[in-house]
Amino acid sequence: xxxxxxxxSGPAGGAAPGEQAGLAGVQPLRQRLGEQVASLLLTxxxxxxxxxxxxLPPENELCAQLGVNRMAVREGLRWLEDHxxxxxxxxxxxxxxxxxxxxxxxxxxxxGMAVNFRQLFxxxxxxxxxxxxLAAERIGPTELARLDRxxxxxxxxxxxxxxRFRAIxxxxxxxxxxxxxxxxLIVAVKDIRVWLAPGLDLLDRSAERRQESVGSHGRLIRCLxxxxxxxxxxxxxxxxxxxxxxxxxxxxxxxxxxEPLTG
Numbered sequence: 001x002x003x004x005x006x007x008x009s010g011p012a013g014g015a016a017p018g019e020q021a022g023l024a025g026v027q028p029l030r031q032r033l034g035e036q037v038a039s040l041l042l043t044x045x046x047x048x049x050x051x052x053x054x055x056l057p058p059e060n061e062l063c064a065q066l067g068v069n070r071m072a073v074r075e076g077l078r079w080l081e082d083h084x085x086x087x088x089x090x091x092x093x094x095x096x097x098x099x100x101x102x103x104x105x106x107x108x109x110x111x112g113m114a115v116n117f118r119q120l121f122x123x124x125x126x127x128x129x130x131x132x133x134l135a136a137e138r139i140g141p142t143e144l145a146r147l148d149r150x151x152x153x154x155x156x157x158x159x160x161x162x163x164r165f166r167a168i169x170x171x172x173x174x175x176x177x178x179x180x181x182x183x184x185l186i187v188a189v190k191d192i193r194v195w196l197a198p199g200l201d202l203l204d205r206s207a208e209r210r211q212e213s214v215g216s217h218g219r220l221i222r223c224l225x226x227x228x229x230x231x232x233x234x235x236x237x238x239x240x241x242x243x244x245x246x247x248x249x250x251x252x253x254x255x256x257x258x259e260p261l262t263g
Contacts, residue, residue: 051164056096114256154217
């Protein structure tokens with residue numbers, strides 16, 4: 001595995017949480033095109049736009065979609081392969097396939113990142129309840145219908161697999177963020193999910209966690225439908241607190257420290 005830093009590892013590709021960002025310390029961003037490609041694809045993978053074992057678009061499509069040349073796409077794919085986010089398969093069914101991270105790989109990715117999770121939890125606790133409150137006042141019928149469909153999918157019997165469940169969870173939170181009608185908050189919620197993804201990779205697949213998540217989503221949707229701003233914020237606050245405790249416990253089990261904000 002190479003030791004190049006992860007592209008876009010700090011907020012909006014800038015300084016990581018905790019670093020000084022004064023003008024004197026600002027360095028112009030000089031990302032190579034290949035690094036930009038890697039960063040964009042890594043974001044899509046962490047947002048579960050591509051599920052584990054799913055093939056990424058062919059090189060020519062990526063060139064067209066991203067507006068870059070084939071050399072940049074290949075450099076970006078090479079970085080993702082070196083860091084075990086994808087595997088390159090040759091032959092008739094060849095292509096770049098997303099890799100399900102093994103536990104040891106997920107743990108290694110958190111080295112140097114876990115110290116920032118306390119700040120990330122604080123940030124999420126400030127941002128996502130507010131988006132839910134605003135969404136309760138501004139959400140439309142089309143968005144509510146989409147939330148209903150996603151909620152029905154996550155309640156399916158037999159249960160859907162874990163990866164599809166995570167993809168639905170990401171989509172649900174992004175729809176709520178979109179419904180708040182605040183571009184800054186929408187971007188913040190997306191960034192939070194990207195930064196949180198390595199911690200979520202450590203969580204177990206317990207039925208209890210899934211049941212809690214599904215129940216919280218159902219309560220949140222009811223609050224949004226009724227326009228109950230205060231309750232929507234409280235439901236979201238409780239929901240993300242449960243995830244915070246689970247991630248904190250998972251980090252602690254692997255020898256990392258990220259103190260929880262809640263009891």
